[in-house]
Amino acid sequence: MRNNTSSSQTYANVVSGTTPVNTHIDTDIDTTAVNDVNSISSNSHPLYLHNNDQPRIILISKKLFGYKNYASWKRSIQIALSANNKLVILTGEFKAPAESSPSFSHWKRVNDMIITWILNTVSDVTSSSMHYLDSASDVWNELSERFVAVSGHKIYEVQKDIFKLEQGNESVEIYFHKLKGFWDELMALEPVVKCNCGATKDWESQNREDWAYLVFDGLA
Incomplete structure (x- = not known):
């Protein structure tokens, strides 16, 4: 005899007009990704952006003009981004998530913001070739290779x-x-x-x- 108690609608449900609660847990949900996105709202997360964080911000007063002031400019940028908890993105320690990840759009926004902040403190001659680089770490490494060589x-x-x-x-x-x-x-x-x-x-x-x-x- 077939057991009908496992059916989604039992006789008792039909008579009482109620619907059974589905207790099945969908194990396909990426809880790690969800939790990571939720944690971005914390100001301790590298992908957190404050309302005052805008592309027009000038992080430091000095501009990079060439190898003569590269060392001091580099140190000032590192301090400023560390204070904003964004240095790990610049150095590439905080890796870009997969494009399918819910946090990718957040990373892309912060990445583009950092690129803009850096270009705001670089001379026009130096920045002209930087606009087509995709990541902040690429911009950082390009500047390093350009000026460390001299x-x-x-x-x-x-x-x-x-x-x-x-x-x-x-x-x-x-x-x-x-x-x-x-x-x-x-x-x-x-x-x-x-x-x-x-x-x-x-x-x-x-x-x-x-x-x-x-x-x-x-x-x-």
């Missing part, structure tokens, strides 16, 4: 400025401030590659010794 000359110039600098008639405070500015610029041009082999500590130790030598060597 940064060797800039490193030479900064090193020369460091070795020429002397206290002279200036106060120790002013002398130290100038020297620290040159040193920080040099460190930005020659970033250390982190590793677990001990070489990083040796490099940092040598840098501290070099710094101490430069400070005392230039004092009157």
Whole structure:
């Protein structure tokens, strides 16, 4: 005898005029994607955009004109985007989701916003070839390849400025401030590659010794 209790409409349902509740869970729903989209409303999410985040925003006051100010411009952009929790998108650490993902449109909007913010701080000559790149990380890498290739000359110039600098008639405070500015610029041009082999500590130790030598060597 066939069991009719599994039918979607039992005799009792027909008599009472009620419809049974379907307790089946659709396992095809991508709950991960849904949760990810919902979390975008949190300001801690890289894809979150505040109402004040607009394409016309100028993130930093300085403009990139060439290799001479690339290091300081790069550092300023990194700080500004880190403060907006967008640096991971610029560096590519936060990957673009699949185009079929519910969060793709959110990523695309933020990605385009970052590209606009960067181009707002770059000279027209430099930005002219950047408008056709699809991702913020591509723009970032293109700028890096363009200016790091000629940064060797800039490193030479900064090193020369460091070795020429002397206290002279200036106060120790002013002398130290100038020297620290040159040193920080040099460190930005020659970033250390982190590793677990001990070489990083040796490099940092040598840098501290070099710094101490430069400070005392230039004092009157």
